[in-house]
Amino acid sequence: MGAAFAIQVMTGKESNVKRLMEWAFSKNENAQKWIKEIHTFSQETRRILKSGELGKPIKRVAMPGYIFLEMNYAVDGENTSAYIADDVWHLIKSIPGVLKQFTRSGQIISADEFQQMFELDLTDQVEISTVLEEDTIQEEAKKLAEAEIEVKLALHQANTADTPQERKEAEKILDYAIQQEETIVNGEKEDNTISTELELLNEQHKLNPTISRVKSILRSHKEIIRLPRIMLQHIGIQEEDKPLSHVVIDRLRHFIKTLGIS
Known part of the structure; x- marks a missing residue:
């Protein structure tokens, strides 16, 4: 050469x-x-x-x-x-x-x-694409919409109360509804991505010749994961079984967690 x-x-x-x-x-x-x-x-x-x-x-x-x-x-x-x-x-x-x-x-x-x-x-790679927390996002959006309706109803009741006592009770309901809305908006969501699992590993495990070849890219509410094709066997996956994406991700996540506690 x-x-x-x-x-x-x-x-x-x-x-x-x-x-x-x-x-x-x-x-x-x-x-x-x-x-x-x-x-x-x-x-x-x-x-x-x-x-x-x-x-x-x-x-x-x-x-x-x-x-x-x-x-x-x-x-x-x-x-x-x-x-x-x-x-x-x-x-x-x-x-x-x-x-x-x-x-x-x-x-x-x-x-x-x-x-x-x-x-x-330069070994062959496999790529998995998964939508991040799709079900969670939909559920949170539904809860937020319901909370906003509760706030509007409580505000209407407070503004239309006929007596001071009714207004006081309506304001209590309004305060509670606002707190619930803020809890949903500011509530912490669990980050359940492969990227996060890799970050939690210590430096020694990150340099592991097997795990260092796993790459995760976060893009437009999706996580794109690339790993060597031969690594499927390391995580107990056989190509001929035609494994679905979520099965591969679950096995990969378990493999990374096992490294982290070893």
């Missing part, structure tokens, strides 16, 4: 830039002389569908914003011998989507370092 140059490109355009670059290099003999191969590092992710089956693979770039040009030669220990012809650099810069080239001494990736990049954990 040769040394490599890192090329910064527009995020999300890595595959497109790679295709354009491969086409441009196929037409340029000097580029073929200097450059052995163009690399992006990617992962495949499959979503767990409502049926429990895995969806079609979605390929994601593991190093967004970068592609790597593997050269046809190695470099010395200080990377000072790295070089590429000026006309090839000019060709690279002309390709749409290319932002920056790292070409100075010390910025070049040696053959050994580049080999290590190929050893990164």
